[in-house]
Amino acid sequence: MMAIMKLAVISDIHGNLEAFEAVLGKIESAGVDRTVSLGDNIGYGPDPEAVMSLIRRHRIPSVLGNHEIVIKDRRFLKWFNPEVRKHVNLIQAMLSDDSIHAIRQFPRALVIDNLRFVHGCPEESPFLYLFQMGESRMKNCMARMTQDICFAGHTHDLGLKVYDPVHERLEEKPLGKGIHLLEPGFRYIINAGSVGQPRDRNRDAKLLLFDTGSLTLEVQYVPYDYQTTVAKIRRAGFSESFAEKLMKS
Numbered sequence: 001m002m003a004i005m006k007l008a009v010i011s012d013i014h015g016n017l018e019a020f021e022a023v024l025g026k027i028e029s030a031g032v033d034r035t036v037s038l039g040d041n042i043g044y045g046p047d048p049e050a051v052m053s054l055i056r057r058h059r060i061p062s063v064l065g066n067h068e069i070v071i072k073d074r075r076f077l078k079w080f081n082p083e084v085r086k087h088v089n090l091i092q093a094m095l096s097d098d099s100i101h102a103i104r105q106f107p108r109a110l111v112i113d114n115l116r117f118v119h120g121c122p123e124e125s126p127f128l129y130l131f132q133m134g135e136s137r138m139k140n141c142m143a144r145m146t147q148d149i150c151f152a153g154h155t156h157d158l159g160l161k162v163y164d165p166v167h168e169r170l171e172e173k174p175l176g177k178g179i180h181l182l183e184p185g186f187r188y189i190i191n192a193g194s195v196g197q198p199r200d201r202n203r204d205a206k207l208l209l210f211d212t213g214s215l216t217l218e219v220q221y222v223p224y225d226y227q228t229t230v231a232k233i234r235r236a237g238f239s240e241s242f243a244e245k246l247m248k249s
């Protein structure tokens with residue numbers, strides 16, 4: 001029996017301190033029991049250490065994102081495009097030993113009662129994007145899920161996959177700002193979007209609040225001072241494309 005709780009889920013903060021602080025303010029006023037990060041707390045953004053030290057200070061458990069797995073094992077560098085690869089050493093040099101230690105402890109998946117948390121895809125891939133799975137592969141994946149609800153990030157886009165295990169039917173639904181009611185008896189993959197590098201044509205930070213008792217999912221769009229983040233990216237000498245993405249989104 002699952003203990004009823006209110007949960008905040010955040011993903012892909014990507015070293016964006018301004019976005020993360022704005023989201024933490026909303027989490028505080030929502031009065032949640034737990035917050036979970038779906039990984040990629042670092043990468044692209046100019047404040048990897050400030051973000052990681054907030055993650056540590058607030059004791060937010062996180063799964064391992066693809067941008068963190070390279071801190072753990074350099075062999076995964078080959079999976080990144082040359083532009084991102086260039087920044088990995090730069091970003092690692094900005095991290096404290098405590099943050100590097102914390103990142104090395106991140107698991108590939110977390111399970112709390114009937115909920116699973118991953119970066120990319122269930123069961124525990126930090127690399128595979130949800131959109132890379134064809135329909136039959138996704139159906140198999142959701143049929144095998146040992147929890148009814150899985151939160152995933154990595155795509156920086158919001159979305160909902162609904163699987164009916166009785167009729168073996170899969171439905172994809174858009175996930176926008178506001179309240180969404182999930183139904184018992186179905187399985188869900190909830191794509192949480194991104195706090196600090198959204199790619200859903202809306203530049204606000206994305207925050208999910210989930211009530212495990214009523215199965216109510218609330219998607220919040222949290223505005224923040226993105227111009228400060230853009231200025232910091234430029235000052236740090238990071239790729240202009242990382243700054244442009246924040247302005248365009």
Ligand SMILES: [Fe+2]
Pocket residue numbers: 012014040065154155156
């Ligand atoms: Fe990411």
